[in-house]
Amino acid sequence: MYYLGIDxxxxxxxxxxxxxxxxxxxxxxxxxxxERSYQEVIADMGQSSLSAIxxxxxxxxxxxxxxxxxxxxxxxxxxxxxxCTNLFWQDVPLKDELSKFIDKPLYIENDATVAGFAESVAGxxxxxxxxxFLTIGTGLGGAIIINGKPWTGAHGVASELxxxxxxxDGIPCTCGKDGCVERYCSATALIxxxxxxxxxxxxCALSKAVGGDxxxxxxxxxxxxxxxxxxxxxxxxxxxxxxxxxxxxxIISFIDPELVVLGGGVSHAGEFLVNAIKEKLPHYLMFxxxxxxxxxxxxxxxxxxxxxxxxxxxxxxxxxxxDYAH
Amino acid sequence: MYYLGIDxxxxxxxxxxxxxxxxxxxxxxxxxxxERSYQEVIADMGQSSLSAIxxxxxxxxxxxxxxxxxxxxxxxxxxxxxxCTNLFWQDVPLKDELSKFIDKPLYIENDATVAGFAESVAGxxxxxxxxxFLTIGTGLGGAIIINGKPWTGAHGVASELxxxxxxxDGIPCTCGKDGCVERYCSATALIxxxxxxxxxxxxCALSKAVGGDxxxxxxxxxxxxxxxxxxxxxxxxxxxxxxxxxxxxxIISFIDPELVVLGGGVSHAGEFLVNAIKEKLPHYLMFxxxxxxxxxxxxxxxxxxxxxxxxxxxxxxxxxxxDYAH
Numbered sequence: 001m002y003y004l005g006i007d008x009x010x011x012x013x014x015x016x017x018x019x020x021x022x023x024x025x026x027x028x029x030x031x032x033x034x035e036r037s038y039q040e041v042i043a044d045m046g047q048s049s050l051s052a053i054x055x056x057x058x059x060x061x062x063x064x065x066x067x068x069x070x071x072x073x074x075x076x077x078x079x080x081x082x083x084c085t086n087l088f089w090q091d092v093p094l095k096d097e098l099s100k101f102i103d104k105p106l107y108i109e110n111d112a113t114v115a116g117f118a119e120s121v122a123g124x125x126x127x128x129x130x131x132x133f134l135t136i137g138t139g140l141g142g143a144i145i146i147n148g149k150p151w152t153g154a155h156g157v158a159s160e161l162x163x164x165x166x167x168x169d170g171i172p173c174t175c176g177k178d179g180c181v182e183r184y185c186s187a188t189a190l191i192x193x194x195x196x197x198x199x200x201x202x203x204c205a206l207s208k209a210v211g212g213d214x215x216x217x218x219x220x221x222x223x224x225x226x227x228x229x230x231x232x233x234x235x236x237x238x239x240x241x242x243x244x245x246x247x248x249x250x251i252i253s254f255i256d257p258e259l260v261v262l263g264g265g266v267s268h269a270g271e272f273l274v275n276a277i278k279e280k281l282p283h284y285l286m287f288x289x290x291x292x293x294x295x296x297x298x299x300x301x302x303x304x305x306x307x308x309x310x311x312x313x314x315x316x317x318x319x320x321x322x323d324y325a326h
Numbered sequence: 327m328y329y330l331g332i333d334x335x336x337x338x339x340x341x342x343x344x345x346x347x348x349x350x351x352x353x354x355x356x357x358x359x360x361e362r363s364y365q366e367v368i369a370d371m372g373q374s375s376l377s378a379i380x381x382x383x384x385x386x387x388x389x390x391x392x393x394x395x396x397x398x399x400x401x402x403x404x405x406x407x408x409x410c411t412n413l414f415w416q417d418v419p420l421k422d423e424l425s426k427f428i429d430k431p432l433y434i435e436n437d438a439t440v441a442g443f444a445e446s447v448a449g450x451x452x453x454x455x456x457x458x459f460l461t462i463g464t465g466l467g468g469a470i471i472i473n474g475k476p477w478t479g480a481h482g483v484a485s486e487l488x489x490x491x492x493x494x495d496g497i498p499c500t501c502g503k504d505g506c507v508e509r510y511c512s513a514t515a516l517i518x519x520x521x522x523x524x525x526x527x528x529x530c531a532l533s534k535a536v537g538g539d540x541x542x543x544x545x546x547x548x549x550x551x552x553x554x555x556x557x558x559x560x561x562x563x564x565x566x567x568x569x570x571x572x573x574x575x576x577i578i579s580f581i582d583p584e585l586v587v588l589g590g591g592v593s594h595a596g597e598f599l600v601n602a603i604k605e606k607l608p609h610y611l612m613f614x615x616x617x618x619x620x621x622x623x624x625x626x627x628x629x630x631x632x633x634x635x636x637x638x639x640x641x642x643x644x645x646x647x648x649d650y651a652h
Contacts, residue, residue, distance in 0.1 A: 153582025155617045160579040163612045165572045246491045253486040256479025286489045291481045
């Protein structure tokens with residue numbers, strides 16, 4: 001059998017057909033245009049899905065189940081999206097609408113969970129029983145894989161690793177709390193640290209790299225300068241990776257997974273990032289003589305959304321129930 | 327069948343026989359006297375176990391398996407205690423030594439995990455599929471129950487909830503890190519806050535309650551004065567329970583369990599403690615319109631050690647393997 005995996009993003013919808021081994025057979029993409037009604041968005045999702053099936057040389061009969069990754073939260077008992085901020089969706093009957101095009105067992109999950117699950121099925125953490133995935137971009141999302149399955153919590157809101165408190169009364173967060181991990185470990189946090197440095201040192205290499213316009217600063221510029229050995233950029237990078245090491249240590253003290261996997265834009269820094277974290281991690285470990293998780297860079301990139309969603313569909317199909325994690 | 331549960335503490339060893347329903351049938355206790363050799367301690371443990379079996383009107387044939395809760399970490403593939411600081415044990419062959427007295431499938435687990443598991447089998451969280459247990463005393467320990475079983479991590483060091491970072495570069499912790507949860511949420515932390523208040527306000531009710539000797543201050547004195555409405559004691563109590571609410575919020579953002587259970591000395595404050603936490607919790611929630619875990623006080627007290635250990639033995643017996651969590 002084959003599985004349909006849909007990656008519903010704020011700008012693009014990617015629909016892909018995936019085989020039992022987690023390999024993508026075909027993909028069709030379409031722009032999301034979230035300013036439209038949800039009916040129109042889901043109709044495009046349905047049409048793209050049918051195109052992907054055709055492109056793979058298959059028919060709907062070959063599809064066992066569907067998984068959808070969304071930048072939000074869903075209730076799988078009703079097949080409704082509870083909310084999805086980027087798409088302005090609230091209480092949207094995604095399953096019912098999509099079933100007008102293709103009607104199969106369907107599972108909807110948060111996109112970070114989907115990406116982390118994809119890595120554990122077909123990516124860098126393949127073969128591991130437990131892993132924690134951090135996607136480090138504008139925000140910071142997470143996924144927890146336990147016994148080979150995503151753990152999404154008793155109320156569907158687990159693995160919001162960007163919103164653990166790292167600093168009581170720390171930097172105010174978009175979520176309404178203060179001092180969340182996201183405010184210290186996201187790309188946004190790294191850029192903020194870079195901007196602070198540019199303001200304090202207007203003649204620094206960072207400031208020159210953006211022609212004095214700190215608004216142009218991004219994570220790649222800071223990391224590239226740190227790689228080149230620029231002292232101030234390295235200082236920022238070590239401050240930033242210290243926060244990441246503290247957060248990974250909290251993950252170890254809490255869950256102690258086999259592996260920690262880093263994805264998202266910042267993870268493109270690759271070994272340079274991993275080495276800076278691994279250098280700091282042992283200092284923070286509670287049990288210094290015990291083995292601890294390796295830290296790895298995710299490898300599926302944009303494919304993770306389709307693969308993870310499809311493989312979640314596979315679990316639901318094989319187990320015949322929606323609360324796969326329980 | 328029946329199960330033998332052993333609670334190995336720094337001062338006492340309690341051995342109990344437990345039935346399939348998690349009810350204690352008999353108990354025998356003996357002092358630990360940890361200054362002795364481990365062989366002597368384990369011999370007393372074996373003798374007490376045999377006495378408990380006899381007291382229950384049973385023989386060794388009626389015992390299906392043994393569970394032992396220790397204030398430390400063990401390797402169940404070898405049956406050895408890796409370390410157990412209070413008992414000065416390092417790499418102790420607990421299974422081999424105990425088998426000289428009673429030889430059954432045996433599982434050794436950290437005492438906080440054992441207590442949390444007991445609550446989920448026969449205590450306040452009975453019937454729940456997922457829960458997180460915090461034991462709040464001199465230190466702060468934790469247990470994570472997922473799908474009805476303790477999750478102890480890929481390397482056996484999970485659920486060290488006292489050592490999540492709550493404050494970067496915060497109060498130095500006994501573990502070597504700074505700003506751990508234990509430094510803000512344990513009884514020790516509450517007492518520290520009380521002492522600081524006594525020093526700043528030598529005439530306060532707290533200071534009077536201990537005749538000016540801050541060394542006599544304990545958690546109960548502070549909580550009792552707060553219950554009586556003393557303004558300064560209440561201020562400390564609200565500062566302290568705010569840290570607890572932040573930590574419970576981190577637990578929700580991470581694992582999102584069905585229930586959060588509080589045990590240990592501080593939990594004797596009961597509803598007064600729970601209400602102060604519940605009052606603060608909604609403010610910190612990431613998803614304010616979603617349901618979230620209730621916070622409950624543990625109910626098994628000292629019996630948790632025996633019941634939880636015995637019920638872990640039961641899992642190992644029924645599943646026929648030691649890596650029950652995987």
